[in-house]
Amino acid sequence: MPKHHKARKKLCLISSSGGHYEQLKMLAPLAEENDVIWITERTQYKSDADYYLMQTGLTDKFFIFKMMINFLKTLMIWFKERPDYVITTGAMVVLPMAFLAKLFGKKLIYIESFARVYDGSKTGKLLYKYADLFIVQWESLKEVYPKAIYGGSIY
Numbered sequence: 001m002p003k004h005h006k007a008r009k010k011l012c013l014i015s016s017s018g019g020h021y022e023q024l025k026m027l028a029p030l031a032e033e034n035d036v037i038w039i040t041e042r043t044q045y046k047s048d049a050d051y052y053l054m055q056t057g058l059t060d061k062f063f064i065f066k067m068m069i070n071f072l073k074t075l076m077i078w079f080k081e082r083p084d085y086v087i088t089t090g091a092m093v094v095l096p097m098a099f100l101a102k103l104f105g106k107k108l109i110y111i112e113s114f115a116r117v118y119d120g121s122k123t124g125k126l127l128y129k130y131a132d133l134f135i136v137q138w139e140s141l142k143e144v145y146p147k148a149i150y151g152g153s154i155y
Contacts, residue, residue, distance in 0.1 A: 006033070012083035012101075014039040016091040017055060021047060023089045023114055026154040030087075037081050041093050051077050053093050058122070063092075071096040078104075089113055090123035102130055109133045112141060114153060120144045 011034045015024045021040045030036055040047055041055035053073055056066035074096035086101040087109040088094040101108045110131040112124045117138045120128070128134055128145055135151040142148060 008033065008035050009084040010035045010037070010081060012037050012039065012077075012081065012086045012097060013088070014086065014094050014097050015089045016093045017041040017043045017045065017047070019115060020089045020091060020113060021049075023111070023154055024087070027087065037077075037083065039077065039097070055093070057092055067092070067096070074100065085109060087111070088127075090121055092123060094123065095126075098127055098130065107132045109135070111135045111151070111154065112137060112145070112148070114138075114155065116141060118144075 011030055013024050013027060013036055015021045017040050037051065038049040039051045039053065040049045042052035043055055053070045054066045056063050056070070060066065070093060078097070078100045083106060085107045086097050088098065089111045090113055098108055108127070108131045110124065110127045112135065113121055114137045116124065118140055120141065134145055134148045136142060136145055136148045137151060137153050139150050142150060
């Protein structure tokens with residue numbers, strides 16, 4: 001009798017640099033049974049991502065310009081890689097990829113940052129209503145995100 005193998009899924013793990021990316025890297029074991037692409041911001045610190053986007057945030061005076069460039073880069077990555085799932089810990093750099101996931105009917109999984117114990121992040125609050133699965137790492141955040149799943153720490 002032939003053994004049925006579960007089809008490998010393509011996962012896009014994307015986040016801003018620093019702590020968000022370090023948290024996301026805790027999900028590296030997902031690569032054992034799935035094809036994973038890593039995306040983060042290009043910074044002065046070395047990382048091992050597959051793709052890099054421009055670092056930006058709401059206080060950056062070039063935010064709109066950089067987000068437009070990031071959207072175009074993200075669009076190219078999307079059509080090259082065609083992920084089944086987008087998994088993210090935030091922040092703003094993930095918005096184009098999250099938008100594309102929803103536009104193309106793919107699953108969006110958001111994990112609120114471990115640093116958020118009592119209040120939600122701007123990105124979390126924005127993506128809460130769009131995420132197919134929204135995970136918090138602190139039970140206290142269930143008050144902010146009532147439909148979230150408490151997953152505990154990913155560390």
